[in-house]
Amino acid sequence: MEAEISQADFLIVFLSARSVHSEMVEWEIRKAHELAQVRGGYPAIMPVRLAYREPFQYPLNAYLDTINWAFWQGEADTSRLIGELIEAIAGGKLSLGEKEVKAQLVQISDRHSTLASPFPSAQPVTLEMPEGTMDCESRFYIERPSDAVALQTIRQKGVTITIKGARQVGKSSLLIRTMKAAEDIGKRVAFLDFQLFDKAALEDSELFFRRFCFWLTDILEMEDRVEEYWKAPLGNSQRCTRYMQGYILKELGCPVVLAMDEVDKIFSAQFRNDFFSMLRSWHNCRATMPIWKQLDLTLVTSTEPYQLIDDLNQSPFNVGQTIALEDFTPEQVTDLNHRHGRPLNSNEEWRLIGLLGGHPYLVRRALYLVANRLVSPDELFANATADNGCFGDHLRHHLSLLHGKTELIQGLLEVIRQNTCTDKRIFWKLRGAGLVREEGRIVQPRCQLYANYFRENLRE
Known part of the structure; x- marks a missing residue:
């Protein structure tokens, strides 16, 4: 493809x-x-x-x-x-x-949000499609202990929050709830999804920093003054810092949350150290310059933070509050089954946990399909790894992402066959992609579904 x-x-x-x-x-x-x-x-x-x-x-x-x-x-x-x-x-x-x-x-919904953020999936009256970020009011949202930590932290002044976890574990949904909590107490919210930076910006440091400033200005509905600040004979991170302090924070006059999703998108950019060390300096500036206490930083990443910057003393990921999201516990899967009207009996529920573990997206998808009578429990389990099965689209997507990546394929097969991954760098990438997990010294596929499918479909 x-x-x-x-x-x-x-x-x-x-x-x-x-x-x-x-x-x-x-x-x-x-x-x-x-x-x-x-x-x-x-x-x-x-x-x-x-x-x-x-x-x-x-x-x-x-x-x-x-x-x-x-x-x-x-x-x-x-x-x-x-x-x-x-x-x-x-x-x-x-x-x-x-x-x-x-x-x-287009049939525009009557529900409006003032947040400059990703939109939640369109919600049917009784059941919700499992894809996409979840509405803050969703009755299918499973709160985890880490939620309370994030929501309590964002109510404070001048905070840095890192939300990290595997793919499809619920990071963006927690970010949306955190943004809503900030808005509720009068903070302005600027949401930036780093997936939307194009290839040209990710290969050109000056272009990236300029677009970063312009995007922030546009979201906050302020006058664009990037050109004016870029005339100074300074480095890109210094210009960006002056723009944030001398213009954004000064003119805005109220607390602002800079919410950044998918920041690992710039992991491969040559300027990543400059950008992340700039964010760390903004965090540090709160101690000496009160105006910086008006800025909250919230970063979302699937990659281990210490991979994103060479000097940990200049990293924004090891300061402030770190929220590590994990898959659902069996008790949380049971709770979600109840919220869907108990489409699975106790035995089927345990079969689901055995197949999917606590993978939030896959568990929600399975319960949605069975509760909506689009598939029976027997069909769900019998065709779990089939291309036309309930998870076929999801599994093919992951297979396509692995295409041509020999190191990742070999690493995943090593995990499946030997429960180990000797190359830590490969392990971090596989875990960030949501394919494997670690328990003590044992590395395992994230769920049995992945083990079964990739054992059958991956070739070295």
């Missing part, structure tokens, strides 16, 4: 009520977006809504809301749609482009 997308000029993506929740669809769109940054706009993404009128949720909205769409309601629209796509490929545009036109098509 990656090879096909890499050589394509256009990616026509069909978006239905089910496909918008597909991890593979999200990956394809993100891959096309990243390639377009370095290939002069190609492949161009051409979204087609298939009788789907809901707002795109995060992160799809970040990629798709700014480009034109097409719409198909039923068989009667097929000929028109084909003609529209042919015309767009020939140099035209898809029909739905203006915000006003899109608003007429």
